[in-house]
Amino acid sequence: MSIISAKDLCLWYGETQALKNINMEIPDKSITALIGPSGCGKSTFLKMINRMNDLIPIVKITGTVYYQGEDIYAPGVDVSELRRQVGMIFQKPNPFPMSIYDNIAYGPRTHGITSKVKLDNIVERSLRDAAIWDEVKDRLKKNALGLSGGQQQRLCIARALAIEPQAILMDEPTSALDPISTSKIEDLALSLKEKYTIIIVTHNMQQAVRISDQTAFFLMGELIEYGNTERLFSHPKQKRTEDYITGRFG
Amino acid sequence: MRNRFDEQLELLNTEMIRMGAMCEEAIAIASTALVEGDTKTAAKIIPLDKEIDQKERDIENLCVKLLLQQQPVARDLRQISAALKMITDMERIGDQAEDIAEIVTTLEGRMVPEHSHIREMAKAAMKMVTDSVDAYVKHDIDLAEQVIAYDDVVDEYFEYVKSGLIEMIAKNPTDGEYALDLLMIAKYFERIGDHATNIAEWVLYSITGLHKGETV
Numbered sequence: 149m150s151i152i153s154a155k156d157l158c159l160w161y162g163e164t165q166a167l168k169n170i171n172m173e174i175p176d177k178s179i180t181a182l183i184g185p186s187g188c189g190k191s192t193f194l195k196m197i198n199r200m201n202d203l204i205p206i207v208k209i210t211g212t213v214y215y216q217g218e219d220i221y222a223p224g225v226d227v228s229e230l231r232r233q234v235g236m237i238f239q240k241p242n243p244f245p246m247s248i249y250d251n252i253a254y255g256p257r258t259h260g261i262t263s264k265v266k267l268d269n270i271v272e273r274s275l276r277d278a279a280i281w282d283e284v285k286d287r288l289k290k291n292a293l294g295l296s297g298g299q300q301q302r303l304c305i306a307r308a309l310a311i312e313p314q315a316i317l318m319d320e321p322t323s324a325l326d327p328i329s330t331s332k333i334e335d336l337a338l339s340l341k342e343k344y345t346i347i348i349v350t351h352n353m354q355q356a357v358r359i360s361d362q363t364a365f366f367l368m369g370e371l372i373e374y375g376n377t378e379r380l381f382s383h384p385k386q387k388r389t390e391d392y393i394t395g396r397f398g
Numbered sequence: 399m400r401n402r403f404d405e406q407l408e409l410l411n412t413e414m415i416r417m418g419a420m421c422e423e424a425i426a427i428a429s430t431a432l433v434e435g436d437t438k439t440a441a442k443i444i445p446l447d448k449e450i451d452q453k454e455r456d457i458e459n460l461c462v463k464l465l466l467q468q469q470p471v472a473r474d475l476r477q478i479s480a481a482l483k484m485i486t487d488m489e490r491i492g493d494q495a496e497d498i499a500e501i502v503t504t505l506e507g508r509m510v511p512e513h514s515h516i517r518e519m520a521k522a523a524m525k526m527v528t529d530s531v532d533a534y535v536k537h538d539i540d541l542a543e544q545v546i547a548y549d550d551v552v553d554e555y556f557e558y559v560k561s562g563l564i565e566m567i568a569k570n571p572t573d574g575e576y577a578l579d580l581l582m583i584a585k586y587f588e589r590i591g592d593h594a595t596n597i598a599e600w601v602l603y604s605i606t607g608l609h610k611g612e613t614v
Contacts, residue, residue, distance in 0.1 A: 354469050381471045383607025393471045395400045 151176040151315060151345050152197055156211035159192055159201065166192045168369040169211070179337060179346045181360035181377065183353060185392065188366040190349050194317050197347065198234040199227050216314070232259070235308030239320040241300035243292035243307075248275075248284050251292045251303060255311040270310050277343075278306035279336045298329020305336065315345040323351060334359050353393055357381050365389045403468050407477065410460055411535070414481055417453045418531030420446065421488050424495035425527060425590065429520040431499050432583060435507045440499035450492035454485045473604075480604035484534070487593040487600075491527060494586040494593075501579050508576065514562050516584055519555035523587040526552065526594035533601045545598035546610070552591035559584040 150173035159167040167189045174180050182190035195201045196213050199220060212221045220230055232255075244251050252271045261267060271288070275281040280302040284295070292303055301321060308316055318337070322330040337346055337359050350356050356363050357377060364374040365386075373380060373389040384390045391397050424446050431440035461482045464470060470478055510516050526545050533542035563577040563584075599610050 353471065357471070382475060384472055390472045394474050395403070 149176050150174055151216055152347075153214045154193070154196070154211070155214065157193075157196060157213060158210045159189075159196065160208040161204070162206045166369050167196070170371050172364060172371060172374055174345065174347060175362070176345050177341055177343070178361040179341050179348060179359050181356035181363045182347065182349045182366060183351075183356055183363060183393075184366035184372075186351075187368075189369040190364075190366045191319055193366065194319055194347060194349050197315070197317055198231045198236060200236070202227065232311050233313050234315045234317060235311070235313040237301070237304055237308060237316060237318040237321045239323050241297060241304050241324070243295070243300050243303050245291065245293055247289045248292045248295070248303060249288040251307050252310045255307060259311060274306040274310040275303075277309050277340070278302045279332060279339070280306060296329070298325050298332060301325060301329065301333060302336065305333075305340075309340075309344075313344065315347065316340065318346060318348040320349055320351060322355065330355070353381075365392060367392065403464075403470075403474070406460070406464055406468070407474065410457070410464070410478070410481055413453070413457050413460065414484065415531065415535055417450065417457060417485060417488050418527070418534070420450050420453060421491045421495070422524065422528050422531070424450065424492050425520070425524045428495040428498040428502070429517075429524065431502045432510055432520065433517055435502070435505060435509045437503045437507065440502040443496050443499040447492045447496040450489060454489040457481060457485050473607075476604045476607055480600040484597050484600045487596045491590050491593045494590050498583050498586050501583055505576070505579060510580065511562075511566070514580065515555050515558040516580060516587075519552060519559060519584060519587050522548070522552045522555055523590045523594070526591050527597075530594045530597040530601065533598055534604070537601075537605050539602060539605055542598040542601040542605075546595050549591050549595045552588055556584050556588045 152174040154170045154172045157167055157170040158165065170189075170193060182194060184190045192201065196209075197215070197220075201207050201209070209221065212219050214220070215230065215234065218225070244254060246254075249271055252274050253267045256267060256270050261270070272281065272285075275284060280299060283299060284303075292300065295303060301324075305316070305321075322333050325333065334355065337348065340346060341361075348356075348360065360377045362375060363377045363380045365372045365380070365384075365388075367388055373384060373386045375385075380389065381393060384393065424443055427439060427443045427446065430436065431443075461478050464478050468474070526548055529541055529548070530545045532538065533545060560581065563581050567574050567577050603609055
């Protein structure tokens with residue numbers, strides 16, 4: 149069953165069209181990888197899903213995105229509630245300059261949770277789900293900026309989990325990390341898909357093969373091919389997909 | 399952009415063609431030795447089979463290196479994985495040609511009877527091997543399919559050979575051992591046909607991404 153669907157989605161940055169008629173169904177509780185060369189529209193598409201593009205004044209959008217059947221671009225949609233349900237992880241880990249505990253408690257506090265017991269539970273559960281609890285449990289009050297890059301990224305995932313989202317968008321979450329941290333994030337993504345829908349933009353094709361259930365290949369704003377990851381990487385239907393994934397252009 | 403990788407794939411292709419040619423030569427030696435009852439010719443197969451075994455190992459190493467270094471996908475992945483499977487069948491073809499030659503050396507120069515169909519069977523099996531390697535080299539789907547279909551011809555020859563040998567034993571029971579040797583040889587040719595079929599099936603997979611009988 150699909151949790152997110154794009155319908156005839158187009159986006160312009162001023163005169164430049166960055167997304168061209170995207171139609172795509174993203175299944176619930178699975179990992180979807182978005183691949184394609186730089187500037188192909190994959191990150192723009194990702195940001196459509198929690199309306200991050202709204203922040204850019206020159207953007208014009210036609211078509212729409214449905215999240216759990218609701219048109220998220222309809223007038224009156226509560227964007228902050230949408231972003232609570234659809235969390236986001238960026239390329240560069242961006243912990244707040246505060247303690248590990250406060251980083252995780254930040255979201256729940258802004259949503260009105262003040263009970264220490266509740267917050268303690270949320271912090272522990274989120275850090276456990278993000279596979280970083282054992283590494284930080286003895287230094288929750290220390291500044292999060294003292295963590296390694298890989299730990300910071302898992303902390304950011306824990307922070308996203310703290311507000312109980314349904315879906316998590318990841319924009320090249322491991323491109324700044326070493327292979328060990330990358331592997332931990334990949335394992336984490338695989339374990340998270342039992343409870344969450346994950347959409348990940350990646351330039352690392354092997355990563356898409358390793359962790360995603362379906363892959364979408366974007367090129368110059370178009371969705372060229374979308375389907376089962378194993379099938380797409382073993383016998384793609386479109387020549388342009390084949391040429392890109394085998395490195396014959398890019 | 400990917401010159402190095404393309405060069406390595408080209409090398410893989412050349413090595414596959416070379417191994418295919420070696421298998422053809424092995425069958426040709428076995429057939430000639432059989433038809434002419436020539437034990438000297440038969441002996442030539444032993445060093446050739448060793449070369450085939452070595453070639454299998456070399457190609458295997460090359461494929462593993464390519465998988466490791468290039469992490470291939472799509473048609474590159476299919477080409478390499480198909481090559482890995484095909485060399486196993488090619489190596490078995492070499493072994494079976496050697497097995498045939500070995501039996502020929504025990505026949506003490508006896509020529510294969512003209513009417514026995516074994517000669518035709520040997521030709522048919524050799525044609526399958528040649529065509530399966532050609533299909534790989536030329537990326538020829540039609541030819542690969544023809545090879546697969548041609549296996550029935552080889553199987554049919556096997557049945558003819560078998561009936562002929564039963565008759566031979568009935569007429570002359572003292573030829574029992576000789577007839578059994580010929581039956582073994584025929585069976586080896588039949589198995590060679592099966593290996594050529596496997597090769598052709600991998601050629602189809604390598605080109606289309608689909609195994610025999612699969613649809614998109």
